[in-house]
Amino acid sequence: MTGSPDPGAAPVEAAASPQQIGVQVSYGDVRELRGPLLVLGGADGVGWDEFAEVDLAGGGQRHGLVLEVDRDIATLQVLESTGGMALGGIRVRFAGRPLHxxxxxxxxxxxxxxxxxxxxxxxxxxxxxxxxxxxxxxxxxxxxxxxxxxxxxxxxxxxxxxxxxxxxxxxxxxxxxxxxxxxxxxxxxxxxxxxxxxxxxxxxxxxxxxxxxxxxxxxxxxxxxxxxxxxxxxxxxxxxxxxxxxxxxxxxxxxxxxxxxxxxxxxxxxxxxxxxxxxxxxxxxxxxxxxxxxxxxxxxxxxxxxxxxxxxxxxxxxxxxxxxxxxxxxxxxxxxxxxxxxxxxxxxxxxxxxxxxxxxxxxxxxxxxxxxxxxAGKGRTREDHLDVAAQMIAAMARARQAAELAELVGVAALSETDRSYIAYRTHLERDFLNQGPEEFRSLEETLDRAWAALAALPPAELTMVSTTFLDRYLPGRKDRS
Amino acid sequence: MSGTAPVSAAALEPVRRTLREAAQREAADILEGAARQARELEDAARTEAAGILAAAAAEGEAAARAEAARRSARVRRQAHELVLAQQNALRQDLQRRLREAAVALRTDPRYPELRERLREQCRQVLGPAATVRESPEGGVVAETGTRSLDLSLPVLAALVFESAPEASSLWRR
Missing domain, CATH: 3.40.50.12240 (Rossmann fold)
Incomplete structure (x- = not known):
């Protein structure tokens, strides 16, 4: 054996350099463990928000982020907290950049x-x-x-x-x-x-x-x-x-x-x-x-x-x-x-x-x-969507007032219109707002249900929806007119 | 029977008859009303029962469909987990082989040159005062003060493995 290199082998230079593969200096001067924080001395060149791996004496590993750097003292938050860790034997390796x-x-x-x-x-x-x-x-x-x-x-x-x-x-x-x-x-x-x-x-x-x-x-x-x-x-x-x-x-x-x-x-x-x-x-x-x-x-x-x-x-x-x-x-x-x-x-x-x-x-x-x-609206959901939504919310607000009044004076004492708002709310809650936890409703179905609830109100109350939409979507519109 | 005289009884007969007939008519009306009410109740009950049955059937069907979807999804999850476990096993196998191959480099004729380069690397990173010793698994480990640098062959192999995302094509389809 002459010890001459194998002529078929690739030259050593072809391998990646240690920097390229990310070798990391490990630091062992752990000064303090406080709640989720670890304070490390002698950490020259460490940057804020750098990600770090913390090797424990017993062989486990935790992870940390640099929160603060003061000269060569770095404060890390240990993601898994410092519970069960003891000073001595802890080594910290920094990734040289924030967590990627x-x-x-x-x-x-x-x-x-x-x-x-x-x-x-x-x-x-x-x-x-x-x-x-x-x-x-x-x-x-x-x-x-x-x-x-x-x-x-x-x-x-x-x-x-x-x-x-x-x-x-x-x-x-x-x-x-x-x-x-x-x-x-x-x-x-x-x-x-x-x-x-x-x-x-x-x-x-x-x-x-x-x-x-x-x-x-x-x-x-x-x-x-x-x-x-x-x-x-x-x-x-x-x-x-x-x-x-x-x-x-x-x-x-x-x-x-x-x-x-x-x-x-x-x-x-x-x-x-x-x-x-x-x-x-x-x-x-x-x-x-x-x-x-x-x-x-x-x-x-x-x-x-x-x-x-x-x-x-x-x-x-x-x-x-x-x-x-x-x-x-x-x-x-x-x-x-x-x-x-x-x-x-x-x-x-x-x-x-x-x-x-x-x-x-x-x-x-x-x-x-x-x-x-x-x-929402034409070209996005449906042409009547925004008008219907505005009308529904306005009607809900009026229904809430009517319901509060009804608690004081009784439903019988309310005007016909106020009673229709309470009927609207009941209909809306039962058939529109209430939905099964596994139930999927298409937008068409949703808006149709909205119109069905609005139909409980007198047409004269539907002032936020254009008559074109009323004619097109309000159930029973033709029978009423 | 009655305390009235026969003459009075005869005179009251039409009244009795009328009262009896009225009572009979009323009883018949009540009977008919009750029968009608019973029929209506029965019809309503039947309709309600049919409704409940239909709702229960629909609910059961929906629940069964949801359960079937869940079960099918669960089976797919298990299948997916099997694939993932297999990929992980392949990855760990590859990692183990890479480590073994790295440790085996100690017998490579180019190893002394590599070790020298690693020593040099350690001194560059930790300074000339660093103590460098050979790791039992090949490669070197250097120390100065509280800082150290592990350039042993298994550690280098692990780093190469992790820094090459394209390696994942080896255990993924």
């Missing part, structure tokens, strides 16, 4: 945890592109205004608070109401006319029973390869929830802008997300603002909600439907309040509507879709 994920259609049909790791027994999700989960700020002039509806198959939403492609429309609820059933029904039924539709469902802080319900209800869509499920259960690491909506939005943005799908991102429950933000803020000893939430909660929520929309030169759209529960039904709660500033309307669920046996328990008079005019 591989994106692509490989996500469709997959079920992952809040950090994007598979829960379905499959291999890690791979894709041709790496994108940062924090997203790129989008030039505002490159945005296109939302247009065309997303039809949910739910009468109350499609007719009265139409969801529009690229809109952000939250569901405001109270603990104990069926907001999850509603969000799941929307996720399983929603479509955009004639276009490919995909759903990304980010569950945060849900119980296992709720997760099982969501999985079962969305099975059909998942099996069809139209759904991405990210599940962070109530007993999963709280801090992980900070990443869950960001991963969901990153996956959605790629599906929408690179692959041309219309994507609906459902984020439930944003109150759990905000609690995770509060936990980190408290551990960092920041000055708390309202109800202990940090002062930057508004801008943090905006970085999520503002990632929806449509972009010039790209076919797809990202529509965001956050679900949030208001503790004690308090609509001034910071999460609901700040969400309301950013989003374009709201769907409000009310316990008294549920008490009257109506599902979905939407409080029609408190709900609003600010972009409805861009997504």
């Amino acid at each position: 994920i591989q994106v692509g259609s490989g996500w469709l049909g997959r079920v992952c945890n809040g950090r994007g790791e598979p829960l379905d027994g499959g291999p890690p999700v791979t894709g041709a592109t790496f994108l940062p989960v924090s997203g790129w700020p989008l030039n505002p002039v490159h945005r296109e205004p939302p247009r065309q509806p997303v039809l949910t198959g739910l009468s109350v939403i499609d007719a009265l608070t139409t969801l529009v492609r690229g809109q952000k429309l939250p569901i405001f609820s109270v603990p104990g109401l069926p907001h999850l059933a509603l969000a799941t029904q929307i996720a399983s039924q929603a479509t955009s006319e004639g276009r490919s539709f995909r759903v990304v469902f980010a569950a945060m802080g849900l119980t296992h029973a709720d997760i099982a319900y969501v999985r079962d209800r969305l099975e059909e869509r998942s099996a069809a390869g139209e759904l991405v499920l990210l599940l962070n259960a109530a007993n999963d690491p709280v801090i992980e929830r900070i990443l869950t909506p960001r991963i969901a939005l990153t996956v959605a943005e790629h599906l929408a802008y690179a692959e041309g799908h219309d994507v609906l991102v459902i984020m439930s429950d944003m109150t759990s997300y905000a609690e995770a933000i509060r936990e980190v803020s408290a551990a960092r000893r920041e000055i708390p603002a309202r109800r202990g939430y940090p002062g930057y909660l508004y801008s943090d929520l905006a970085t999520l909600y503002e990632r929806c929309g449509r972009v010039q030169g790209h076919d797809g759209s990202v529509t965001v439907l956050p679900v949030l529960t208001m503790p004690g039904g308090d609509i001034t709660h910071p999460v609901a309040d700040l969400t309301g500033y950013i989003t374009e309307g709201q769907i409000v669920l009310a316990p008294d509507v549920l008490a009257r046996g109506i599902y979905p328990p939407v409080d029609v008079l408190s709900s609003l879709s600010r972009l409805m005019r861009s997504g």
Whole structure:
């Protein structure tokens, strides 16, 4: 043996360099563990928001994000929290950049945890592109205004608070109401006319029973390869929830802008997300603002909600439907309040509507879709849609007054017109607002039901609908005239 | 029987007859009314029963359809999970083989050159004061103060594996 190199072998230079494959220096000077925070010394050159892997002495691994860098001291939030960790033997490796994920259609049909790791027994999700989960700020002039509806198959939403492609429309609820059933029904039924539709469902802080319900209800869509499920259960690491909506939005943005799908991102429950933000803020000893939430909660929520929309030169759209529960039904709660500033309307669920046996328990008079005019009407839904919706809401307001009056003086003492408004409301609640949790209604059927309810009113009261539409759509119109 | 005189009884006979006839007519009316009401009730009950039956049948049909859809979706989920599990098994197998191949590089004639390059790499990253030692599985591990750099062959193999997204075509269809 001369030790001469094998002439057939490739030269060593052909291999990737260690930098190219991402070798990482590991740091062992862990100074402090505090709640979800880990303080590391001697961390030169580490940047803010860098992603890190934390190797434990016993062989386990956790993940972290850099929250603060002060000279060579870096503070990380450990996604799985620092419970059970002990100083000594911990090594931290930094990725050299914020958390990136591989994106692509490989996500469709997959079920992952809040950090994007598979829960379905499959291999890690791979894709041709790496994108940062924090997203790129989008030039505002490159945005296109939302247009065309997303039809949910739910009468109350499609007719009265139409969801529009690229809109952000939250569901405001109270603990104990069926907001999850509603969000799941929307996720399983929603479509955009004639276009490919995909759903990304980010569950945060849900119980296992709720997760099982969501999985079962969305099975059909998942099996069809139209759904991405990210599940962070109530007993999963709280801090992980900070990443869950960001991963969901990153996956959605790629599906929408690179692959041309219309994507609906459902984020439930944003109150759990905000609690995770509060936990980190408290551990960092920041000055708390309202109800202990940090002062930057508004801008943090905006970085999520503002990632929806449509972009010039790209076919797809990202529509965001956050679900949030208001503790004690308090609509001034910071999460609901700040969400309301950013989003374009709201769907409000009310316990008294549920008490009257109506599902979905939407409080029609408190709900609003600010972009409805861009997504409904002639050429988008149906020519009479906007007039009918305006008339229905006006009539609901009058019916509420009539019902309040009836409680005082009795129905018999009401005028004929007021009694017709009460009849209208009864008809509307029974045949229009109330809908089965698995029932899909086409837009045509929804509007026909709306007209059937309006027919309970004297024609003279239908002042917001043009006579052309009255002649065309009002049931029994010809018999009356 | 009656306390009236025979003359009075005869005189009252038409009254009795009229009263009896009126009572009989009334009884017949009541009987007829009851029969009619019974018929109506029966008809209403039949209609209601038919309605309930139809609603129950429709509800049952809808429930069965939903259950069938759920069951079919569940079966598809199980099938999908089987495929995913198989893909994962292939991936892990590939990872294991890559690791074995990397460790086997120790016997490659070019290994000493590679090890030297890795040593050099460690000094570049951690500085000239770094202590570099050979890893038992091949490659090197360097340390200086609280910082360390693991360039052992299995670690390098794992990093190559993870940094090549196109590798996923090997375990996916």
